[in-house]
Amino acid sequence: MRTAAVEAFLREADELVSPYLSRLLTRSERGGAAFRECMAYTLFAPAKRFRPALTLAAVRAAGGRGPEGLPVMAAVELLHTYSLIHDDLPCMDDDDVRRGKPACHKVYGVGLAMLAGDALQSLAFDVLARAAADAADGGAREIRAMLEVTSAAGPEGMAAGQALDLAATGRAAPDVGGDRAAASGDLPVSPVLVEEMHRLKTGALLRAAVVGGAHLAGAPEPELGALRRYADALGLAFQAADDLLNVEGDSALIGKSVGSDASAGKTTLPALLGVEAARRRARDLSEECVRALAPLGAGAMMLAGLAEYAVSRNR
Amino acid sequence: MRTAAVEAFLREADELVSPYLSRLLTRSERGGAAFRECMAYTLFAPAKRFRPALTLAAVRAAGGRGPEGLPVMAAVELLHTYSLIHDDLPCMDDDDVRRGKPACHKVYGVGLAMLAGDALQSLAFDVLARAAADAADGGAREIRAMLEVTSAAGPEGMAAGQALDLAATGRAAPDVGGDRAAASGDLPVSPVLVEEMHRLKTGALLRAAVVGGAHLAGAPEPELGALRRYADALGLAFQAADDLLNVEGDSALIGKSVGSDASAGKTTLPALLGVEAARRRARDLSEECVRALAPLGAGAMMLAGLAEYAVSRNR
Numbered sequence: 001m002r003t004a005a006v007e008a009f010l011r012e013a014d015e016l017v018s019p020y021l022s023r024l025l026t027r028s029e030r031g032g033a034a035f036r037e038c039m040a041y042t043l044f045a046p047a048k049r050f051r052p053a054l055t056l057a058a059v060r061a062a063g064g065r066g067p068e069g070l071p072v073m074a075a076v077e078l079l080h081t082y083s084l085i086h087d088d089l090p091c092m093d094d095d096d097v098r099r100g101k102p103a104c105h106k107v108y109g110v111g112l113a114m115l116a117g118d119a120l121q122s123l124a125f126d127v128l129a130r131a132a133a134d135a136a137d138g139g140a141r142e143i144r145a146m147l148e149v150t151s152a153a154g155p156e157g158m159a160a161g162q163a164l165d166l167a168a169t170g171r172a173a174p175d176v177g178g179d180r181a182a183a184s185g186d187l188p189v190s191p192v193l194v195e196e197m198h199r200l201k202t203g204a205l206l207r208a209a210v211v212g213g214a215h216l217a218g219a220p221e222p223e224l225g226a227l228r229r230y231a232d233a234l235g236l237a238f239q240a241a242d243d244l245l246n247v248e249g250d251s252a253l254i255g256k257s258v259g260s261d262a263s264a265g266k267t268t269l270p271a272l273l274g275v276e277a278a279r280r281r282a283r284d285l286s287e288e289c290v291r292a293l294a295p296l297g298a299g300a301m302m303l304a305g306l307a308e309y310a311v312s313r314n315r
Numbered sequence: 316m317r318t319a320a321v322e323a324f325l326r327e328a329d330e331l332v333s334p335y336l337s338r339l340l341t342r343s344e345r346g347g348a349a350f351r352e353c354m355a356y357t358l359f360a361p362a363k364r365f366r367p368a369l370t371l372a373a374v375r376a377a378g379g380r381g382p383e384g385l386p387v388m389a390a391v392e393l394l395h396t397y398s399l400i401h402d403d404l405p406c407m408d409d410d411d412v413r414r415g416k417p418a419c420h421k422v423y424g425v426g427l428a429m430l431a432g433d434a435l436q437s438l439a440f441d442v443l444a445r446a447a448a449d450a451a452d453g454g455a456r457e458i459r460a461m462l463e464v465t466s467a468a469g470p471e472g473m474a475a476g477q478a479l480d481l482a483a484t485g486r487a488a489p490d491v492g493g494d495r496a497a498a499s500g501d502l503p504v505s506p507v508l509v510e511e512m513h514r515l516k517t518g519a520l521l522r523a524a525v526v527g528g529a530h531l532a533g534a535p536e537p538e539l540g541a542l543r544r545y546a547d548a549l550g551l552a553f554q555a556a557d558d559l560l561n562v563e564g565d566s567a568l569i570g571k572s573v574g575s576d577a578s579a580g581k582t583t584l585p586a587l588l589g590v591e592a593a594r595r596r597a598r599d600l601s602e603e604c605v606r607a608l609a610p611l612g613a614g615a616m617m618l619a620g621l622a623e624y625a626v627s628r629n630r
Contacts, residue, residue, distance in 0.1 A: 143458070
């Protein structure tokens with residue numbers, strides 16, 4: 001699929017989810033003006049909206065129209081944004097630039113930035129709970145979608161991945177705890193551990209974006225299985241591409257610092273395998289995504305396009 | 316009710332919720348050993364379990380047996396613990412002692428402590444989503460309980476209260492945004508603003524503990540209305556008592572620093588009204604709690620006992 005078609009689709013997802021997010025944030029003024037501004041600051045900074053686009057594409061692949069995916073589209077973008085704000089804090093990656101602007105804590109201070117991240121996380125689940133409560137048919141689809149998202153965010157998902165990332169920074173191979181056997185194929189041991197970290201830190205939320213959207217559209221189990229395989233390869237492909245952009249990307253385009261992983265001594269695929277092998281790995285994973293979609297037919301074309309975009313993007 | 320009876324009930328709630336929380340944390344070892352230990356550290360430090368006890372008492376007041384309240388009992392304790400860990404960080408209250416032990420970040424570092432708080436927040440909602448997904452009858456009660464908890468935690472609740480607290484520290488009256496009209500009775504303006512902050516920072520989660528529990532037990536609307544009035548007064552009473560303990564409590568008993576509010580220039584009721592008037596206010600609010608319970612009859616006796624305990628406790 002042509003990049004222009006994928007980029008038009010990303011804009012479509014943005015035009016659907018951003019006004020919805022904006023309404024969520026302006027329901028009240030509680031907490032004061034600075035707190036409200038701080039929550040909006042990173043959420044509405046220029047963003048790809050890759051996760052909401054994945055949800056929208058999964059809804060359509062499962063035969064849905066699109067807007068029924070909004071609660072998950074909003075929830076995954078809220079969770080992603082909270083993780084960016086917390087990631088950039090001095091106690092984590094200590095990054096000064098995000099989405100092309102000074103990082104949230106550089107503008108609002110560390111305390112308020114942390115609280116805004118906390119509040120965005122709560123809001124993600126509030127959106128899903130409200131969708132379940134408002135569902136005319138009892139909310140069974142919304143409950144399944146919510147469970148997908150809550151388990152992706154927590155101590156079995158994104159938060160565990162962040163903890164591994166923190167432990168791995170400037171150190172040798174991290175202690176990943178259990179679940180090593182699930183790691184992938186022919187890679188030597190250290191890259192296997194790095195991919196376990198990527199699976200949790202990045203993959204879990206991408207998977208919730210895809211599978212949560214499919215639940216909202218009522219996808220049956222065989223389709224869900226194909227989408228899970230797609231999403232698992234996509235998570236690794238996306239993070240490998242992210243790490244490559246941190247080595248050789250254009251900081252003006254990606255909207256954050258370049259070279260920060262190396263200077264922080266981060267354990268990344270390019271650092272372990274070299275740039276060329278990491279790029280091949282990302283391509284292989286992207287092709288694995290496309291193969292996983294075969295059972296879904298033509299309706300899944302945009303999901304395939306998003307997987308290609310994930311590894312060819314320059315931002 | 317005698318204090319010993321309330322304390323026995325607090326132990327009963329602890330004996331119900333702590334093994335349940337422990338099972339949640341030991342489902343896997345993802346994120347590594349330090350991350351897992353860090354999550355457990357503050358959660359299993361000596362704690363009153365006041366919020367789970369409120370839930371248990373509300374379940375029984377609504378005619379339930381008890382264990383059906385566990386998802387809310389666990390969720391409110393997880394959210395409370397996450398808020399304590401984040402509150403103690405240097406960017407917030409910068410407290411070194413919590414639950415009678417060194418604060419989480421003093422042992423595990425600021426980064427891991429923040430992540431553990433983040434993960435405990437996710438886990439709170441995961442517990443509720445799982446309870447809804449597992450419910451034999453479609454999960455309608457669980458959805459109502461979850462919405463109560465998500466909205467209490469987020470930008471319309473606890474997180475907004477923390478933001479007001481942060482803004483008020485060492486400053487004049489905070490900018491509380493909208494909703495000032497809802498503030499209480501005859502107090503002069505500054506205490507009204509302080510109570511708006513308490514309503515969000517402390518009251519919202521106590522209310523979710525009570526009302527969420529009542530939802531799980533299937534309480535009908537008139538009972539829910541009485542419980543809401545009870546919980547709203549309780550939140551203010553509880554925080555007033557907390558602020559009084561910070562002035563004149565015994566740090567060994569309350570398990571955290573004493574005098575820290577005054578040295579941080581915090582806007583509290585004792586600071587604004589004086590200790591005597593703040594103590595009277597706490598007593599009045601506790602009596603308001605007991606009056607609100609009248610429609611519920613004898614089944615609500617433990618809720619009344621907990622309201623008395625909230626203002627007479629020495630820890």
